[in-house]
Amino acid sequence: MMNKVILRPERMSVAGITCSLVATSTWKHQNLQQGGYLMLESVTSHAIGQGLITGFALGWIYILASLGLALVFGIMHIVHLAHGQVYMLGGYVVLYLTTLIGMHFFPALLISMVVMGAFGLFLERVFFRPVVGNIMSGMCVAIGLFLILEAVAAVSFGVSDMRISGLASGSFKILDWALPKDRSVAVGVGMILLLLFYILIKRSKYGQAMVATAQNREGIMLQGVNPNRMSQLVMFIGSAFAAAAGALAGAIFLLNPYIGGPALMNAIIVVVLAGLGSVLGIVISGLMVGFANAILPIIFGAGVGAVAPFVLIMLILIFKPLGLFGHE
Amino acid sequence: MSMGVAGLMLIGGYSSALFVKYCGLSFWTALPTSGLLVAFIAFGLGYPFFRLKGMYFAILTMLMGESVRMTSFYWTALTGGSAGLTGIPAPNPITIPGMITITFDSKFNYYYLMLVIVLVSLLIFYRLERSRLGSTIQTIKENDILAQSIGINVTLSKIIAFAVSSFFVAIAGALFGFYQQSLSSDAQSKFGIDTSVNVLIYTIVGGQTKFMGPIIGAFILTVIPEFGRGLREYSPILIGAVFIIVVLFLPKGIVGGFEDLLRWSSKAAAKFKARQFQ
Numbered sequence: 001m002m003n004k005v006i007l008r009p010e011r012m013s014v015a016g017i018t019c020s021l022v023a024t025s026t027w028k029h030q031n032l033q034q035g036g037y038l039m040l041e042s043v044t045s046h047a048i049g050q051g052l053i054t055g056f057a058l059g060w061i062y063i064l065a066s067l068g069l070a071l072v073f074g075i076m077h078i079v080h081l082a083h084g085q086v087y088m089l090g091g092y093v094v095l096y097l098t099t100l101i102g103m104h105f106f107p108a109l110l111i112s113m114v115v116m117g118a119f120g121l122f123l124e125r126v127f128f129r130p131v132v133g134n135i136m137s138g139m140c141v142a143i144g145l146f147l148i149l150e151a152v153a154a155v156s157f158g159v160s161d162m163r164i165s166g167l168a169s170g171s172f173k174i175l176d177w178a179l180p181k182d183r184s185v186a187v188g189v190g191m192i193l194l195l196l197f198y199i200l201i202k203r204s205k206y207g208q209a210m211v212a213t214a215q216n217r218e219g220i221m222l223q224g225v226n227p228n229r230m231s232q233l234v235m236f237i238g239s240a241f242a243a244a245a246g247a248l249a250g251a252i253f254l255l256n257p258y259i260g261g262p263a264l265m266n267a268i269i270v271v272v273l274a275g276l277g278s279v280l281g282i283v284i285s286g287l288m289v290g291f292a293n294a295i296l297p298i299i300f301g302a303g304v305g306a307v308a309p310f311v312l313i314m315l316i317l318i319f320k321p322l323g324l325f326g327h328e
Numbered sequence: 329m330s331m332g333v334a335g336l337m338l339i340g341g342y343s344s345a346l347f348v349k350y351c352g353l354s355f356w357t358a359l360p361t362s363g364l365l366v367a368f369i370a371f372g373l374g375y376p377f378f379r380l381k382g383m384y385f386a387i388l389t390m391l392m393g394e395s396v397r398m399t400s401f402y403w404t405a406l407t408g409g410s411a412g413l414t415g416i417p418a419p420n421p422i423t424i425p426g427m428i429t430i431t432f433d434s435k436f437n438y439y440y441l442m443l444v445i446v447l448v449s450l451l452i453f454y455r456l457e458r459s460r461l462g463s464t465i466q467t468i469k470e471n472d473i474l475a476q477s478i479g480i481n482v483t484l485s486k487i488i489a490f491a492v493s494s495f496f497v498a499i500a501g502a503l504f505g506f507y508q509q510s511l512s513s514d515a516q517s518k519f520g521i522d523t524s525v526n527v528l529i530y531t532i533v534g535g536q537t538k539f540m541g542p543i544i545g546a547f548i549l550t551v552i553p554e555f556g557r558g559l560r561e562y563s564p565i566l567i568g569a570v571f572i573i574v575v576l577f578l579p580k581g582i583v584g585g586f587e588d589l590l591r592w593s594s595k596a597a598a599k600f601k602a603r604q605f606q
Contacts, residue, residue: 004340032367035408079386079387082379095509127572128341128574130578134384135382135383135573136383137331137576137579138577139329139383139386139570140532140571140572141575141576143525143528143568143571144529144568144569144571144572144575145568145572145590146525146568147525147564147567147571148564148565148568148569148570148572150564151561151563151564151565151568152565154561154563155562155593224541242575258515261515261521263393265391268387268391268525272387284502303398303401303402303403304402304484306398306401306402307398307399307402308545310391310394310398311395314388314391314392314395317380317384317387317388317391318376318377318379318380319383320386321380
């Protein structure tokens with residue numbers, strides 16, 4: 001009877017879980033391997049649900065992080081490879097505000113966004129303005145910043161894993177599903193920030209000027225807009241959003257000086273997948289990458305989960321370099 | 329501008345180690361074999377990769393390097409996974425009949441072996457740069473559309489150059505593996521993205537267009553941090569700062585900047601002399 005259950009993993013519902021529990025308790029000594037298999041399967045059906053929720057939150061974090069990358073590239077033609085470090089520093093600002101001063105999470109998040117936005121202005125003025133328009137030099141300067149900021153963070157904050165507390169704890173109960181509160185709040189924060197950004201782009205003069213700058217940096221000067229002002233605007237918004245993403249990631253997952261690199265990789269994947277020039281594209285591909293990162297390791301194991309998105313993005317880069325939603 | 333050097337280095341290191349450990353090849357055959365293997369892989373990757381240019385190429389190679397590293401990290405059966413590949417034997421000794429036997433068990437002797445291989449590679453590179461391929465690549469670098477118009481197959485030349493350089497990258501990875509006698513491919517290892525970035529930095533700091541550039545760049549940026557060994561965690565700050573300064577103020581790198589300085593000073597001296605004659 002047990003073998004029948006093993007051969008039909010699609011029936012791994014509540015009955016499956018109880019079966020596997022029975023199996024492990026009775027067959028433990030005779031057939032450890034089979035028991036292990038059953039346990040794994042029963043965990044999987046539950047874990048996929050949790051993975052979906054985590055993937056949704058992760059997706060919104062990636063959206064916030066990659067918006068800045070896409071904006072900076074669109075306006076300034078610089079691949080901001082130090083964006084992951086801005087994300088990491090934003091997390092640390094919130095960590096120190098909440099632990100040292102005892103501030104609540106949300107005011108600390110706002111302060112962190114402003115602080116990192118100002119830091120973005122500093123980076124723009126000192127490092128990026130001399131290389132605007134020169135893609136390769138911009139990339140090199142950003143690599144230098146990547147090394148400097150990561151080492152500065154490692155020296156001053158230590159390399160141990162930290163976690164920001166105070167986002168939200170516990171979980172909502174919806175039917176049978178336990179919806180963790182921290183992840184839902186992160187999704188809410190991401191949605192609100194994105195909505196504000198969308199209103200800025202569509203309804204304000206600055207947003208329209210920003211879109212125009214992305215289309216033609218020289219032409220915009222004829223309309224009396226200073227393109228450097230636009231660079232400052234995108235660096236402020238991009239860095240602030242990255243800081244918010246870093247703080248949310250630090251509260252849900254963990255925070256150490258080296259989270260910038262993987263976050264940057266994922267943000268690059270999102271931007272490449274989306275292509276340039278589409279906010280909606282970034283939202284969709286951010287959610288896709290978030291789900292992929294959360295679900296693939298559960299279903300296919302850690303190896304495939306880690307490598308598959310990279311290979312997919314390489315194929316997209318080779319065969320469709322404009323991305324899924326991009327235009328010239 | 330490739331940012332996936334570490335991935336190719338990893339294939340070279342692991343393949344030569346596996347050849348020696350499981351296929352029973354000796355060090356001296358495994359080294360070129362793994363080099364050729366990686367050169368062939370690079371040749372195959374070349375065609376799709378060189379459809380892209382500039383920034384897209386850099387991102388693509390960066391993703392390639394990382395996915396190779398993660399494949400090897402999770403392919404436990406072949407590479408030992410997170411535990412790493414250990415027990416790589418030292419290179420077989422050379423026996424010159426009737427004279428001496430040189431063993432490479434000690435790091436000291438191994439250093440001289442590496443030095444010889446590096447010098448030989450540099451000699452090959454020096455010849456290559458002055459060969460037909462070298463001048464073709466130089467032409468493509470200056471103007472690829474013009475190069476195409478005079479009948480150079482731009483993509484094929486780029487692919488060949490990529491394959492040739494990958495051969496030496498693989499040799500570097502293999503030498504590293506036999507030096508350490510163990511290999512690991514986690515993110516903090518020598519095959520992480522840091523190595524690719526560092527190689528790029530050495531090249532640009534030294535000067536991309538000059539033969540001596542990468543040598544000088546690698547020498548300066550690896551030797552200087554050794555003086556402050558206790559401050560190891562500060563060395564990326566120094567390297568990053570040097571890199572940014574060079575990119576912003578010395579677009580030709582240190583070697584190019586030095587040559588410009590020499591030219592300027594000789595011109596200034598000539599001017600000074602001319603004025604004195606008057």
